Amino acid sequence: MPLIHDTPATLPGAEHAADAAICIHDLTVAYDGRPVLWDIDLDFPRGSICGIVGPNGAGKSTLLKAILGQVATTSGRVLVHGASFDAQRRLVAYVPQRESVDWEFPVRAVDVVAMGAYPRIGWFRGVSRAVIEEARSVLDRVGLADLAMRQIGRLSGGQQQRVFLARALMQRAQVYLLDEPLASVDASTEQVILGVLGELRHEGRTIIAVHHDLATAAQSFDWCVLLNLRVIASGPTATTLTEANVARTYGGRLTILSEAAEALRQAASRGSA
Amino acid sequence: MPLRVFTPEIDGWIVVVGALAGAACSIPGTWLLVRGRLMAGDAVTHAVLPGIAGAFIAFQSRDPLLMLAGAAISGIACLLLAVVLERALRVDRGAALGVAFSAFFAIGLVLIVQGADRVDLDPSCVLYGALELAPIDSVSFGLFAPGGPIISIPRAVPTLLVALAACAIASWVLFKELRLGAFDPGFAAAIGARPLLIDLLLAALVAMVSVAAFESVGSILVVALLAALPAAARMLSSRVGTMLLLGPGLAIAASVAGHFVAVAVPPLFSDRLGDTSSAGTMALMSGLIFLACALLGPERGIVLRVARQRQLQERIAREELLALLWRSQERGLAVEVQDIRRHFVTMAVGRRASGRAVRSLSQRDWVTSSNDRLALTTSGEREAARVIRSHRLWESYLAEQASIRPDHVHATASRLEHVTGDDLAAQLATETNATLDPHGQQIPRE
Numbered sequence: 001m002p003l004i005h006d007t008p009a010t011l012p013g014a015e016h017a018a019d020a021a022i023c024i025h026d027l028t029v030a031y032d033g034r035p036v037l038w039d040i041d042l043d044f045p046r047g048s049i050c051g052i053v054g055p056n057g058a059g060k061s062t063l064l065k066a067i068l069g070q071v072a073t074t075s076g077r078v079l080v081h082g083a084s085f086d087a088q089r090r091l092v093a094y095v096p097q098r099e100s101v102d103w104e105f106p107v108r109a110v111d112v113v114a115m116g117a118y119p120r121i122g123w124f125r126g127v128s129r130a131v132i133e134e135a136r137s138v139l140d141r142v143g144l145a146d147l148a149m150r151q152i153g154r155l156s157g158g159q160q161q162r163v164f165l166a167r168a169l170m171q172r173a174q175v176y177l178l179d180e181p182l183a184s185v186d187a188s189t190e191q192v193i194l195g196v197l198g199e200l201r202h203e204g205r206t207i208i209a210v211h212h213d214l215a216t217a218a219q220s221f222d223w224c225v226l227l228n229l230r231v232i233a234s235g236p237t238a239t240t241l242t243e244a245n246v247a248r249t250y251g252g253r254l255t256i257l258s259e260a261a262e263a264l265r266q267a268a269s270r271g272s273a
Numbered sequence: 274m275p276l277r278v279f280t281p282e283i284d285g286w287i288v289v290v291g292a293l294a295g296a297a298c299s300i301p302g303t304w305l306l307v308r309g310r311l312m313a314g315d316a317v318t319h320a321v322l323p324g325i326a327g328a329f330i331a332f333q334s335r336d337p338l339l340m341l342a343g344a345a346i347s348g349i350a351c352l353l354l355a356v357v358l359e360r361a362l363r364v365d366r367g368a369a370l371g372v373a374f375s376a377f378f379a380i381g382l383v384l385i386v387q388g389a390d391r392v393d394l395d396p397s398c399v400l401y402g403a404l405e406l407a408p409i410d411s412v413s414f415g416l417f418a419p420g421g422p423i424i425s426i427p428r429a430v431p432t433l434l435v436a437l438a439a440c441a442i443a444s445w446v447l448f449k450e451l452r453l454g455a456f457d458p459g460f461a462a463a464i465g466a467r468p469l470l471i472d473l474l475l476a477a478l479v480a481m482v483s484v485a486a487f488e489s490v491g492s493i494l495v496v497a498l499l500a501a502l503p504a505a506a507r508m509l510s511s512r513v514g515t516m517l518l519l520g521p522g523l524a525i526a527a528s529v530a531g532h533f534v535a536v537a538v539p540p541l542f543s544d545r546l547g548d549t550s551s552a553g554t555m556a557l558m559s560g561l562i563f564l565a566c567a568l569l570g571p572e573r574g575i576v577l578r579v580a581r582q583r584q585l586q587e588r589i590a591r592e593e594l595l596a597l598l599w600r601s602q603e604r605g606l607a608v609e610v611q612d613i614r615r616h617f618v619t620m621a622v623g624r625r626a627s628g629r630a631v632r633s634l635s636q637r638d639w640v641t642s643s644n645d646r647l648a649l650t651t652s653g654e655r656e657a658a659r660v661i662r663s664h665r666l667w668e669s670y671l672a673e674q675a676s677i678r679p680d681h682v683h684a685t686a687s688r689l690e691h692v693t694g695d696d697l698a699a700q701l702a703t704e705t706n707a708t709l710d711p712h713g714q715q716i717p718r719e
Contacts (some may be wrong), residue, residue, distance in 0.1 A: 035384050068463045094463040101457045105307055106511045121463050124446050151511040171464070 016149040019048040020079075021175050021206035022067060026078030028065050033268020035061050038230050040076065040200055044175075044223070051211040051221035051237075055250050058228040061097070064177050066136070067208075068094060079185050080175060090119055093173035095164045097180050099200045103153045109163050110135045110148040116170025138166045143192050158189030172192055174265060178209040182216070194220060217241060229261070276571040284536070287429050288528050291555050294402055295498050295524025299506070300440035301478040302499035303516050306507060308455040308475070312367065314499045316374035316474055318483040319618045320351030322399070324382025325484060329389040336483070337432050345477070351377045352476070358384035376480045381696040402491030404532075429489045435523075436485035440478050443519055447474070452513050460573035489554040501559035506571035508563070516702065523562055530562075531555030572671075589691045590617070590630040596651050596690075598640065599657035603714075610645050658717040661695040665710035666701040672711040674704065679711035 020043040027040040037059040041081050044050050051079055052060050065071045065080050069085050071089055080088040093116070112128050113135035121127065139148050142162040147155060152163060161181060168176055176197075217224065217237070224240045226232040226249040233245040305314045319462065321344035328343030328350045338634050348366065353372050356368035380425065395403075413425040445452060453461045454471035461468040483495045506519040535551040597616055601608045616626035631647070634640045639653030649657055665688035671677045677685070691703075710716055 035448065070462055071540075083411075087467050092463070092502060094417065094460060096457065098458045100459055102309060105456045106507060106513050106516060107452065110510065111452075112456070115457070115460065118449060118453060118466060121449070127449055153511075167460075205554075 002145055020044055023079040025077055027096055028074040029062055029071055030074050031266055040231055042234055043232060044208055047207050048223040049207045049221050050200050050223040051209055051217050052079045052227055053211050053217050054227035059229055061179050064179055065117030091174040093168035093176045095168045095178040098161050108149050110133035110151060113138055113165050113166045113170055116167040138169050142166045158185040161185050162189055175206045180210050285406055287551055288532050290407040290427055290429045290489050291404055291528030292525040293437060295502060295527055296521035296596055297433055297437040297440055297482045298486060298495060299524055300444055301482055303503040303520055304475050307513055307702045311500050314479050316370050317348050317479045318492060318495045319374045319378040321480055321483055323347045323377055326381050336339055341429025341484050343487055348480045361575050379698040392558035397631050400491050400493050400552055402489050402494055404551040404719040408488050416465050419662045421643050432485050436482050473579045488684035494552050494556045497556035497559055505563040505566040508566035508573050527555050527562055531558040533596045546645055590626050592691055594630045595657035596660045599661050608647050660690055661696045662717045664690040666698060668710045669705040669707040
C-alpha cells in the first residue's frame with residue numbers, strides 16, 4: 001500500500017525548474033508588513049510570450065522587481081534558467097516603465113541604447129565606437145535610425161518606449177522582462193514592439209510582459225498569468241484567459257485576503273511605531 | 274576715484290583659487306544636477322561642518338587629511354540620521370534630510386564659535402570664505418632638487434588641485450557608470466551596475482570638494498558653485514560629457530568676473546578698502562552666468578524660443594494671407610489692403626502683423642500691388658496652392674475618415690494646414706483620393 005502524504009514528496013515545480021525560463025516558488029513580498037504578493041508559485045515556459053495581467057495594485061510590477069532581486073522578499077526563491085538571478089543576471093533584459101526615469105536627462109538616444117551593453121563592456125572602460133554602431137543598428141531595428149543623435153526628451157512617448165526596448169535588445173538576453181511596454185503608446189509603436197517581441201520568441205527567447213489591457217491580451221500573448229495579490233490562474237492563454245478567471249482576478253472575491261493584508265500592515269506599523 | 278591696481282601675485286592667485294574651487298565644485302555638481310539630487314549636495318556641504326570644526330579644535334591643525342576625515346565622519350553620520358528619521362519615524366525623505374543637515378550645521382556653528390576663543394578659526398571665514406586671504410596663506414616648495422629655485426603658492430591651490438583631479442579622474446574613469454546610475458538607477462541595479470555604490474561615490478566627491486573649497490569660498494557659497502555653474506552648463510548643452518567640460522570653463526569666467534567686481538565696484542560706494550568679498554561676488558557672478566545662459570542658450574534659451582515662436586507666427590500670417598488672396602481670386606474678387614487688415618483683425622492677429630505679412634510677401638515676389646490692390650504672382654500662386662491644397666485635403670480627410678461633420682472641419686483644417694509638409698499632404702491625398710473638398714471646392718493639384 002503506497003504511503004499517503006499530506007504534502008508532495010518533491011517541491012511542486014522543482015522538477016521543471018531547469019526547463020522553465022523563470023521558476024518562482026513560494027514567493028511572498030511585503031511592504032510595511034502588508035503582503036503585496038502572497039505565496040506565488042509560477043513557471044514561465046521558455047520560448048513563450050507571457051503576459052502578467054491584473055488590476056492596479058495587484059503586484060504586477062512588484063513581481064518583476066522580485067524576479068530582478070530589487071525588492072526584499074519575505075520568503076521564496078526565484079530561478080532563472082535553473083539558477084539564481086545573481087548567477088544568471090546576463091541572461092535577463094529589463095524594460096522599466098517609461099515614467100520611471102527623467103526624460104529631460106541630457107543624453108542621446110543612442111547612448112541610452114548603448115547602456116544595454118555595459119555588462120559586456122565592464123567597469124572603468126569607455127563605450128567603444130563599435131558599441132555605438134551596434135546601438136545605431138538596434139535603433140534601426142525599432143525604426144528610430146534617424147533619431148539616434150537626438151536628446152531623449154525630444155522624442156515622443158512611443159519613441160521613448162522604443163528606445164527602452166532597443167536598450168533591452170542590446171543586452172542580448174534570453175529572458176526579456178517588460179513593465180507595461182504598451183502603456184499609452186501610438187499604434188505604430190505598438191506594431192513595432194509586438195513585431196520585435198514576435199521575432200525574439202521566434203529565436204527561442206522568453207518574453208514576460210506586465211500588461212494592463214485585457215482587450216489586447218489574448219492576441220498579444222500565448223501564455224497568461226492572472227495576478228491579484230495571488231496567482232489566480234496561469235497557463236496557455238486559450239485556457240487561462242477565461243471569463244471566469246478574469247472575473248475572479250478583477251472581482252471582489254479577494255476582499256477577505258485584502259482585509260487580512262491590511263490587518264497585518266496595521267499590526268506591523270503598531271509594532272514598529 | 275582710485276581703482277586698485279591689479280597685481281598678479283595677489284589678484285592672480287585669488288582668481289586662480291576661485292576658478293579652481295568653482296571647477297572642482299562644478300563636476301560633482303553636474304552629477305547631482307542630472308541625478309535630480311542637488312538637495313543632497315546642500316545636505317552634505319552643511320553636514321561636514323561639525324566634522325571640520327571638531328577635527329580642527331581637537332588637533333589644532335588644518336591638515337587637509339584630518340579635516341577630510343572629520344568631514345567624512347560627520348557627513349556619514351548626518352546621512353545615517355536622515356535614514357533613521359525616514360525609516361523609523363516615517364518622516365518624508367526631504368524633511369528628514371532637511372532636519373538632519375540643519376541640525377548638523379547648527380552644531381558646527383556652535384563648535385566654531387566656542388572654539389574660536391581658543392584657536393584660530395574665524396566663523397565668518399568658514400561661512401563666507403576668505404578668498405582675499407588665500408595668497409597670504411602660502412606654502413613653499415623647492416623645485417627640482419635641493420638648492421633649486423623655491424616657489425611659494427597659496428596653500429589652497431594644491432588642496433583644490435587634488436580635489437579637482439579626483440573629481441575629474443572619477444568622472445573620466447566611471448563616466449558611463451555615473452551616467453547610468455544618474456539616469457536609470459532601476460536598470461542599473463538590474464544589470465549589476467551598483468547604483469548605490471555610485472551614489473555613495475558621488476556623496477564622497479561632494480564631501481571632498483566642500484572640505485577643499487570651504488576655506489576659500491566658505492561653506493555656504495560652495496552650494497552656489499555646486500548648483501549655479503552646472504545649471505548654466507545644462508542650458509548650453511544636452512549632453513552630460515559636454516556639461517562636465519563646460520563647468521570648469523564657466524568657473525574661470527565666474528572667478529575673473531567675480532574678483533573684478535569685488536575690487537572695482539565697492540570703491541564706487543565707499544572709501545574704505547576691504548569692504549569686499551570676492552567669494553560672494555563670485556557666487557553672484559555664477560548666478561548671473563546662469564541667468565545669461567538661460568536667456569541666450571541654444572535650444573533651451575528663452576530668447577531663441579521666443580524668436581522661434583515669432584518666426585512661426587510670421588509664417589502662419591504669410592500663409593493665411595496667401596490663402597485669403599487665393600480664395601478671393603477663385604471667386605474673382607479684388608483684394609485691397611484694408612480687406613486684409615479687417616481679415617487679420619477678425620482673426621485676432623492684429624494690424625501690425627498684417628502689414629508685416631504684406632511686406633514679407635512682396636519681398637518674396639509672391640504678390641504685386643497696384644492702387645492698394647494685391648494680386649498673386651505665378652510663384653505666389655504656387656505657394657498659395659500648397660496651403661489651400663493641404664487645407665482642403667484635411668477637410669476631406671476629417672469629413673470622410675474621421676466622420677466629422679463637414680461644417681465643423683474648417684477650424685481644425687485651418688490649424689493643421691500650417692504644419693503639413695509635402696510628405697504628409699501626399700499621404701493625405703492617397704488616403705482621401707478626393708478632388709473636391711466637402712464644400713464642393715476644387716482641391717488644387719501639386
